[in-house]
Amino acid sequence: MSSYAPWDIESARAIIAEKQSMPGALLPILHALQEEFGYIDREAEPVIADILNLSRAEVHGVLTFYHDFRQKPAARHVLKLCRAESCQARGSEALAAHAAARLRIAFGGTTADGSVTLEPVYCLGLCSVSPAAMLDGRVVARLDERKLDTLLAKAGR
Numbered sequence: 001m002s003s004y005a006p007w008d009i010e011s012a013r014a015i016i017a018e019k020q021s022m023p024g025a026l027l028p029i030l031h032a033l034q035e036e037f038g039y040i041d042r043e044a045e046p047v048i049a050d051i052l053n054l055s056r057a058e059v060h061g062v063l064t065f066y067h068d069f070r071q072k073p074a075a076r077h078v079l080k081l082c083r084a085e086s087c088q089a090r091g092s093e094a095l096a097a098h099a100a101a102r103l104r105i106a107f108g109g110t111t112a113d114g115s116v117t118l119e120p121v122y123c124l125g126l127c128s129v130s131p132a133a134m135l136d137g138r139v140v141a142r143l144d145e146r147k148l149d150t151l152l153a154k155a156g157r
Contacts, residue, residue: 004038004073011036012044020051026062030069039070067120075110075117077155080134081143083120086127095131095148096120102152115156 005011012033019029029048033040040063049056063069081087081096096107103111103118110117126132129141135151 005036007037007039007041007043009041009043009047012041013047016044016048016051025052026054026059030063030066034069037073039073042071067122075114077115077136078117078119078134079151079155080119080121080124081107082122082124082126082130082132084123084127084130087131090130092131092143095133095143095145098145099148099152102149103157111157116152 015032015036016029019025019032022028026048029052030040033044045059045063046056048054049059052059063071079099081099082092083096099118100106103109103116105111105116105118107118107120121134124132124134124139126139126141131143133140133143133148133151135155140147140151
């Protein structure tokens with residue numbers, strides 16, 4: 001479980017200013033904001049656009065293109081289930097359905113109590129030991145329903 005600073009536009013401005021002169025600064029800025037706050041608030045988009053001399057649409061386009069960038073805070077625990085071909089071939093679709101049913105949410109959703117966010121990921125690099133998942137940054141290989149239930153129990157579900 002990760003701990004993030006509460007969203008603060010002045011702190012965000014400082015991060016943006018620190019990274020603005022980097023080549024291709026937009027992605028490093030977005031990564032730094034997410035690392036600090038756990039998500040990128042919409043309030044940051046016009047600030048980034050102004051500082052980097054981009055349109056707000058360009059910033060928003062990059063932010064929404066990459067699945068790992070969040071636009072709202074995640075739950076206390078983040079469960080990522082691999083949806084790539086190798087994992088699918090080894091039963092990840094049934095595991096995804098099991099997780100969604102147990103959590104009562106779809107991919108991209110957060111449980112009502114704020115304990116778990118369920119996210120798809122499109123390869124964890126564990127194809128030879130798939131299906132795979134990640135809970136709070138810790139990968140789990142050879143995932144089966146029992147291991148998935150253990151992960152969910154660790155997340156309080």
